Structure formats: C-alpha cells, structure tokens
Amino acid sequence: MAKVDYATLKKGGFMRQKQKNNFSLRLQVVGGYLTAENLKKVAEVAEKYGDGHVHLTSRQSVEIPFIKLEDVEIVKDELAKGGCKPGVCGPRVRTVTACQGSEVCPSGNIDTYDIAKKLNERYFGKELPHKFKFGVTGCQNNCLKAEENDVGIKGGVEIAWIQDKCINCGVCAKVCREDAITIEEGMITVDYNKCNNCGRCVKSCPTDAWDAVPAYIVSFGGLFGNNIAKGETPLPLITKEEQLYRVTDAAIEFFAENGNPSERFRFTIDRVGKEKFIKKMEEAYHG
C-alpha cells in the first residue's frame, strides 16, 4: 500500500483520528448556512460511511467522524451530490463564519451571509504561514465573536439625525447604551466620540428620523487558542464593500509577505510592528 499523504488529506478537510485509518471529515459550512438537502446528505453519509453521528465544531462546521481511509474519495463524491464541499485544516484561510445577520435577525446591521460568502470565494483555502480565520457578525451584540478571529468584521451604522422627521419622543436617548444622545429643547445631539455605531437608536426610532448607512467595523489579530488576544480595530468605519475588500486583501497580503511559518497573524503584526501594519491598512482604507 502506498504511503498515506496525511498533509493532503488534512488540506482536504480530513482530520486524522486517534483510531487508526479513521478520519473525521470537516465540511465547508460557510456562515453556518446548511440547506435541508445538505443535511440529508450529511446524515446519509454519516450512517453509511461513518458511525452514525456528526460533530458540530466551534466554527459552525460539521465533521463526520469515522470515515475509513479507503472510502475518502467515494465520500467526497457522495457529499458533492448533496451540495456539500469539504473544508480545510492547516496553514490556510479557513471557512468563513457568520451570524444570521440582517436578512434574518432584527438586530443585524449588515448582510453577514453575503459578506461571508464573498470572503470565502475570495480567500478560502489560500495558503498562508499559519491558519487564518475570518468571522462576520451583524452587530455589537457580537454573537459571532468577531474579535477572536484573525480578521473580524462587525456590522455597524453611521448615523445622522433627520430633524424634519423627528417627533421628539425621546426613545433614542433611552435606548443608547453609550449615553451618546442628548435632547435639549427638541434638538438631538450625538456625541460621535461616544457612539459605537450599534444602531439601536435607528432600530427603535418610530419615525425613522435617522440617516443610517450600514458600515463595517474591522478587527485584526484576534486569537482564541493556545494564546488569547482580542483583535484590534485601528481603522475608522468602513462604509463601502469594495473598501472592505481592499482592507482584507491588504491584511492577507501583509501576512503572506511578512509572516514566518507557523506564526499566527497577531504575532506577525507584533513582530513586524503595529505602526507599520496600521499604515498598510490605512493605505488600503483610503484606496
């Protein structure tokens, strides 16, 4: 029998198990989105080729354990028939995760599924010095924990009061958790140094008296494994999608150019210098 190429198997999402010749197959579940058709095929494969159970991973994926080495190719073909693709492991861009976002969740400020899909198409599987994770969350509630990712994207809104539409009900000032809104004699003032762009004022306003532009708050260098670090947000709000991708392109490029093998993005930024990194991101931000 030919020598088993574990590195290639791992790249294709097959994780070697404790049990000899058994693999746990990781699927590419972009943004945690699976169709009923996908799920039926997963169930079928788990019953036929696995041991009848699946594992839900911490990054929204499904892993089908106990796949035998000799079944690897047929399992891939079977899954493809149900629209399922294998994920990746190892030093490359991992499947992009997302919360449900503005298409489903009342709190969402951005269409997280759409952004996750586009990021995944752009970078999925791209070889880098170490693993690289993107996470997209729709609002400040941060259900998807944006800052634990190498690059985190969080939905926000850029706000401006529309005086003509305002009935002075006072709801916005109460819902603001940052105490950024004050009302005096019918005039609303926003303290933009305090505003965290959560959008609660916009969502609760009975007369839609806010000009609200969806925006992206991007964090860099998050880690939540052997080392723990919160991603940092050195850039101002990003209000255009193409601007977002310019910045993510630049971050990936910075890592590809400067990262040492097996060095996480955070440590590359720290070693090369935060100022240098931020300067690169600012250049991309301004275009």
Added chain:
Amino acid sequence: MADFQIDDTVDITDVVCPVTFVKAKVALEELEEGQILAIKLNDGEPVQNVPRSIKEEGHQILKLNENEDGTYTLIVRKVED
C-alpha cells in the same frame, strides 16, 4: 401626557422581559385601530426593548414620558396590519 387622548393604560412594571412586551401586546390587541395606549414601564431593559418591539409590530409610538418615580410612560397608537 395631556397632548394625547389616552384610551387605555397598562402597567408592565410588575413583570420582566419577555413578558413585558407580551403584556403590552395583549393590551394593544384589546384596542381598536387608532386608539391610544399608555404603557407604564421600568427603566433599564424594558425602556430599551419594549418601544422597539412595538415599532417592529407596526404600531406608532407617539411619545416617551419620564415619570417622577423612575418609571416611564410610552404612548402608542394602535395600527392594524
């Protein structure tokens, strides 16, 4: 509060989320289209969440008044689908 003709009043300060909204919703269901409900609610979570939920249900919020005892009164006009 004198600005509006209140048709009914409900006090939701004796319940917690999510019953706050449920109680307000039930009170609104009792009313006719266009009638006005005054909802007495607590500071904190109720005043942050209930007005928004009522807006999402399609009703019209007219005013939020601060009472002297630390509670609020939300004035809502019922809007049918």
